Amino acid sequence: xxxxxxxxxxxxxxxxxxxxxxxxxxxxxxxxxxxxxxxxxxxxxxxxxxxxxxxxxxxxxxxxxxxxxxxxxxxxxxxxxxxxxxxxxxxxxxxxxxxxxxxxxxxxxxxxxxxxxxxxxxxxxxxxxxxxxxxxxxxxxxxxxxxxxxxxxxxxxxxxxxxxxxxxxxxxxxxxx
Numbered sequence: 538x539x540x541x542x543x544x545x546x547x548x549x550x551x552x553x554x555x556x557x558x559x560x561x562x563x564x565x566x567x568x569x570x571x572x573x574x575x576x577x578x579x580x581x582x583x584x585x586x587x588x589x590x591x592x593x594x595x596x597x598x599x600x601x602x603x604x605x606x607x608x609x610x611x612x613x614x615x616x617x618x619x620x621x622x623x624x625x626x627x628x629x630x631x632x633x634x635x636x637x638x639x640x641x642x643x644x645x646x647x648x649x650x651x652x653x654x655x656x657x658x659x660x661x662x663x664x665x666x667x668x669x670x671x672x673x674x675x676x677x678x679x680x681x682x683x684x685x686x687x688x689x690x691x692x693x694x695x696x697x698x699x700x701x702x703x704x705x706x707x708x709x710x711x712x713x714x
């Protein structure tokens with residue numbers, strides 16, 4: 538089995554999200570910046586994670602992503618399989634035609650058993666365990682920046698200064714001068 542960047546990045550992004558979601562929805566731009574993962578790549582991954590209900594999205598100002606389930610209920614296997622990452626060490630992709638002629642290779646059973654053990658291991662590791670490991674290592678989780686609203690509680694009244702006549706009568710007076 539070879540884990541590609543797709544699976545690694547998905548797990549990394551999910552850990553980042555789980556670490557910070559207590560402050561509200563987390564933007565992909567923030568994850569991209571912290572984890573040095575392309576924003577467009579994260580958008581693709583999170584589309585798949587959303588379809589598998591591992592994350593939920595919130596639109597608009599202050600929007601972003603939150604976990605679709607509790608971190609303790611999401612396993613590494615859930616994340617990797619949701620982004621279409623194959624977990625298979627066999628040469629034939631589990632089709633039992635390793636040589637292309639319908640015959641299994643001599644090590645097929647070995648690789649099949651390895652697949653089962655890898656999946657069992659990945660199912661035994663939860664996102665919450667990975668978050669707890671990061672916190673134990675002292676990873677700093679900065680608070681989410683507060684949104685500054687452009688609307689004031691009290692209206693701001695600015696006088697309007699116009700150097701033009703403001704009525705027909707003032708216009709006539711100005712023209713007569």
